[in-house]
Each structure stands twice: as structure tokens, then as C-alpha cells.
Amino acid sequence: MIRYRHPAALTVVAILSGTLTSCDQSADDAAKTCLTGKLTYDHHDAEAGKDAAKALTNSVARNANWELRGKTSASGRTRLLASGVTDRNNGTFHACSDGPGPLPELYVRFRSSSTKLWRVIGPASKTEFTFETRHLRNVTGSNDLGSVKAPADQQGAWKIVDTLNDLYRKAAEANSSGSACWTRHQRSGKCDRLTFTWAADATKGGYWDPGSRNVVLEAEDANSKHLILHEAGHWLQFELYGHRDTDAPGCDGHPFDRTTTRGCAWTEGFADAVAAYSLGDYRYVYGDGSDFDLHNDPNTPWDKGDAVQGRIGSSLLDxxxxxxxxxxxxxxHIQLMTDHHSTDFNEYFTADRPKAGLPTTDAAKQILDDHTITY
Incomplete structure (x- = not known):
């Protein structure tokens, strides 16, 4: 949901491949001093269902920032030696410093962010979560640290960082400008950064705040990928619209199957569709593992029309x-939203889709009819 207020130098290839690193993995490691391993985190998996969500599962943290730090001389200061991101698929890192060593001290620090495109910060500290591997002494050659697990009180932050990869890849695929940014409104190196605030003891959250331009989550919210991506979808809409808000009155509560307002149903329906599309399903999942099936037709006992967010979200997915x-x-659709600011689904479908060369008759019209939206 949105917290409504009273009216008043990276490349796409680098971040998607996970190869952004100052260490050439194809080079002979005998000429380097390296720490390797895999970044993982334990978390509650709401998508697995209510019972499974009570247990912890382990996942890899993809495209997460790492820094290789250490001393190059016994009397020297600790400094940054290399940096990069974990692998896009398996969360591995290969952090190397030039020279075979020995180095008096060497370790890897991880930050709850991915390049400068997204990050998670604490609501009180306003800084990213960090932790370090064990500090090795007199290090030479390549050293495998194995599985490096994020601390228990940070696991939600790494779940958020990892989950946002699913949305970024979809957004980057739709960005035809060649920019590494979320939309083509910015150039590579000058991207807007998506910021989440979260903490293991946070009791306030579950919304995107247009004032701070941050997504605010409470502790349990991080259990659900759908919830994370839904809130990120609000931020993405704001970015696609060139930092223009969409008026969404009457949006407190906004149930999937009941009438609110056209503006509310449009923003919330889009955010629902963002999450489901990113994850390849047709539902919304809450932090406790319960879910809501977005499938519907004229016989589904929901309110009808384009002021119902479930009708809009399912129409978009179809x-x-x-x-x-x-x-x-x-x-x-993403290109359309980049070029046109639709105030509601009616304007999007009847006025802006024709401008973008997208169909509004035949199969497209039938999809809306199937979800009780008639224009």
C-alpha cells in the first residue's frame, strides 16, 4: 500500500550478470590473494505457505555488494582493496587483491545493497546493514570461506536485497534506452535508488511513503516476496511517471475484491500485478504465509468494475x-507508463494504450470484459 498524505557508472549487463567486480576471475589466482565463498541468509518463506513460513529456510543473496578489506603491510591501515557484487544466480563471491601476498589481514564486508540501484537501511540508523567475514591473518593465495551466512537480526534485509533482483531484471528488460537505471528517465551512473527501511524489531510499515520516497516495512513484512515487490511497485510507478504522484483517495485498507476509487484501484492493482508478474504467478502473499488468489471472472463474488484493484491487477496480468x-x-506497457501519466485505468486503456500502439479491441477488450471492466 501507499501511505497517503493529505493532498497539498554501471551497465545493465554488469548488474544482470553479477560480474561487476574489480577481480578478474579468469586471471591466474596465483598472482592474487583471494577470498571466495557464497553469501546466504536464513529467512521465513511466506510464499511456501502458512505452515512452512513458521520455519527458517536458507537462500543465497544475489547481486549483493561486497568489499574486500585488509592491510597490505603490518603497520599499514585497513583499507578497501576491491569491491563487487555476488553472483546473480548462486550468490558466490570471488574477492581478490593484486599480488600473491602474504597480506597481514584480509576479510570481506557485505552491505545490504546492490550497486547503487537499491538498498535496505535501518529506520533508526538510516544506514545500510553490514557484517564481516572472519579476519584472516597472513593470507596468501586463494582461500575458500565456504557459506557465509548473514546475522540472524539482519536476515530480512538480505531477503529484501535478494528479492528486488526479480523486479529489477523485469524493469531492465523493458528499458530500451540502454540505461542501467530502473527507467529511461535517468542515465547510467545517475540512477534513482530504491530505498527500503526495515529492522528485525520494526513495528511500523507495509507502505511506500511518497514524502521520503522510501518503502517502509515492519519486521514480518520481509517474509513475503510479494509484499516486498508490491511496495516496490508503487515506487516504480512514481519513477515511470517522472516523479509525478497519482491521486488515490479512499485507499485505506483497499481490499482486493471491493470498490474503492478509480485512482486507488489503479495504483494498487498495478502494484499487485508488478509483484505477481515479477514472480511468475497470479496471487498476493501476506507476511504470515496466507495468500489471495487474483483469478476472477464475472461470476466471482467481487464488486465489479475499474474501481476494484483485483479486477485491474488481473487484467494487467492477462x-x-x-x-x-x-x-x-x-x-x-512499461514504455507507455514512461511516456504517459494515466490517472486511472480508464485513461490508461482508452486514451494512452492507443497512443502507444497497444490494442484495445478483440482480445484486449475481452480480457477486460472477463474481469467486469467495460468501456
């Missing part, structure tokens, strides 16, 4: 579907 009228993805 338009973006592999065999859907928008070409099998959301790419053309």
Missing part, C-alpha cells in the same frame, strides 16, 4: 501474459 495481446510481456 494483458502481459505470454500469449496475451501485449506481445508476451509487460515491456510495451
Amino acid at each position: 494483458l502481459w501474459a505470454k500469449d496475451g495481446p501485449d506481445g508476451g510481456s509487460w515491456n510495451k
Whole structure:
């Protein structure tokens, strides 16, 4: 949800491949001093269901920032020797300093961020979460640290960092400008950064705050990838619209199946669709593992029309579907939102889709009819 107020120098290839690093992994490690391993985190997996969400599961942290730090002489100061991101698929890191050593001290520090594109900070500290591997002494050659696990009180931060990869990859795929940023409104190296605030003891959250431009989560919210990506979807809409807000009155509570307002249903329906599309399903999952199925038709006992967020979210998912009228993805839709500020779903479908060359008849119209939206 949105917390509503009273009206008043990276490349896409680098971040997507996970190869952004100052260490050439193909080089002969005999000429370097390296620490290798895999960054992991324990977490509650709400997507696995209510019972499974009570237990901890372990996952790898993809595209997370690491820094190789140490001393190059016994009397020297600790300094930054190399930096990069963990692998995009398996969370591994290969952190190397030039020279075979020995180095008096060497360790890796991890930060709850991914390049300068997204980060997680504490609500009180306003800084990223960090932790370090054990400090090795008199280090030579390549040293495998094995699985390096984030501290228990930070696990939600790493879950957020890891989950946002699923949305960024979809956004980057739709960004035809060649910029590494979330949208083509910025150039590489000058990207807007998505910031989440979270803590293991946070009791306030579950919304995107237009004032601070941060997503605010309470502790349990980080259990759900859908919840994380839904709130990130609000930020993404704000970015696609060039920092223009969408008026969404009457949005307190905003149930999926009941009438609110056209503006509320548009913003919340889009955010629901962002999460489901990023994860490849058709639902919304709460932090406790319960979920809501977004499938619906004219016989589903929901309110009808384009002031119901579930009707809009499901319509968007069907338009973006592999065999859907928008070409099998959301790419053309994202370009439309970059060029046009739709105040509600009606304007989006009847006025802005024709401008973007997207269909509004035949299969597209049938999708809306199936979800009780008639124009």
C-alpha cells in the first residue's frame, strides 16, 4: 500500500550478470590473494505457505555488494582493496587483491545493497546493514570461506536485497534506452535508488511513503516476496511517471475484491500485478504465509468494475501474459507508463494504450470484459 498524505557508472549487463567486480576471475589466482565463498541468509518463506513460513529456510543473496578489506603491510591501515557484487544466480563471491601476498589481514564486508540501484537501511540508523567475514591473518593465495551466512537480526534485509533482483531484471528488460537505471528517465551512473527501511524489531510499515520516497516495512513484512515487490511497485510507478504522484483517495485498507476509487484501484492493482508478474504467478502473499488468489471472472463474488484493484491487477496480468495481446510481456506497457501519466485505468486503456500502439479491441477488450471492466 501507499501511505497517503493529505493532498497539498554501471551497465545493465554488469548488474544482470553479477560480474561487476574489480577481480578478474579468469586471471591466474596465483598472482592474487583471494577470498571466495557464497553469501546466504536464513529467512521465513511466506510464499511456501502458512505452515512452512513458521520455519527458517536458507537462500543465497544475489547481486549483493561486497568489499574486500585488509592491510597490505603490518603497520599499514585497513583499507578497501576491491569491491563487487555476488553472483546473480548462486550468490558466490570471488574477492581478490593484486599480488600473491602474504597480506597481514584480509576479510570481506557485505552491505545490504546492490550497486547503487537499491538498498535496505535501518529506520533508526538510516544506514545500510553490514557484517564481516572472519579476519584472516597472513593470507596468501586463494582461500575458500565456504557459506557465509548473514546475522540472524539482519536476515530480512538480505531477503529484501535478494528479492528486488526479480523486479529489477523485469524493469531492465523493458528499458530500451540502454540505461542501467530502473527507467529511461535517468542515465547510467545517475540512477534513482530504491530505498527500503526495515529492522528485525520494526513495528511500523507495509507502505511506500511518497514524502521520503522510501518503502517502509515492519519486521514480518520481509517474509513475503510479494509484499516486498508490491511496495516496490508503487515506487516504480512514481519513477515511470517522472516523479509525478497519482491521486488515490479512499485507499485505506483497499481490499482486493471491493470498490474503492478509480485512482486507488489503479495504483494498487498495478502494484499487485508488478509483484505477481515479477514472480511468475497470479496471487498476493501476506507476511504470515496466507495468500489471495487474483483469478476472477464475472461470476466471482467481487464488486465489479475499474474501481476494484483485483479486477485491474488481473487484467494487467492477462494483458502481459505470454500469449496475451501485449506481445508476451509487460515491456510495451512499461514504455507507455514512461511516456504517459494515466490517472486511472480508464485513461490508461482508452486514451494512452492507443497512443502507444497497444490494442484495445478483440482480445484486449475481452480480457477486460472477463474481469467486469467495460468501456
